[in-house]
Amino acid sequence: MADVIGQVRDAAARVAAGYGLEIFDVQFRREAHGMVLRVQIDRPGPSASVEESVSVDDCAHVSRDLSAILDVEDAVPTTYTLEVSSPGLDRPLRGENDYRRFTGRRAKIVMREKVDGQGFFKGTLRGVDDGALLIDADDGRRHRVAVEVITRANLEVEF
Numbered sequence: 001m002a003d004v005i006g007q008v009r010d011a012a013a014r015v016a017a018g019y020g021l022e023i024f025d026v027q028f029r030r031e032a033h034g035m036v037l038r039v040q041i042d043r044p045g046p047s048a049s050v051e052e053s054v055s056v057d058d059c060a061h062v063s064r065d066l067s068a069i070l071d072v073e074d075a076v077p078t079t080y081t082l083e084v085s086s087p088g089l090d091r092p093l094r095g096e097n098d099y100r101r102f103t104g105r106r107a108k109i110v111m112r113e114k115v116d117g118q119g120f121f122k123g124t125l126r127g128v129d130d131g132a133l134l135i136d137a138d139d140g141r142r143h144r145v146a147v148e149v150i151t152r153a154n155l156e157v158e159f
Contacts, residue, residue: 004028007075008066012039015065019058020044024087028080035080039066040087045101054086093153096128103127106156109135111149121145122156 009026016023024040041062043054063084070076093099093107103125110120123137132144133153 004076007073008037008039008070011069011073011075012041012062012066015062015069016041018065019061021054021058021062024091028076033081035076035078036083037076037080038083038085040085042087059084059086089157090154093155096131096133096147099125099128099133099147099153102155106158107135107153108156109133109145109153110151111145112151113149115145115149116141116143 005026005028008028009023012026013023020043021041022044024042025038026040027036027038029036029038039062041054041058043052043058045052063082066084067082070082093102093109105125106123107125108120108122115121121135121137121143123135123139123143126134126136126142128134128147129144131148132146133150134142134144136142
């Protein structure tokens with residue numbers, strides 16, 4: 001299974017790069033209706049505004065080209081459904097690079113240890129300083145959260 005994901009990731013990265021995109025995640029799993037190969041693409045850059053985010057056309061182009069390559073390379077040894085999508089408006093944040101990239105955006109972070117008496121914060125990301133995420137939380141205070149204690153972080157959808 002890991003070998004299939006690696007081959008798909010390599011092929012998907014080549015296709016995505018041709019459209020100025022990158023791979024966010026690749027999953028291959030059994031679901032109720034059979035095997036699903038899920039590829040999430042992203043647009044590199046400092047933010048994810050509507051104008052800069054992945055479009056339906058981007059997903060369609062990558063899906064079409066990747067499907068053809070996977071068929072030719074016979075990379076997936078079973079019948080599957082290919083899904084190409086973006087990480088979404090409430091995308092997961094994965095470490096310091098994402099915390100920097102989305103500085104100024106609202107997020108929710110969950111920690112495995114309490115920080116300032118709390119197990120999670122919602123607020124505006126203010127960057128990273130010396131291995132700690134800075135977040136202006138909804139409680140009106142700025143908190144320093146060591147990156148290594150964050151178990152989950154997602155952007156919040158802003159309207």
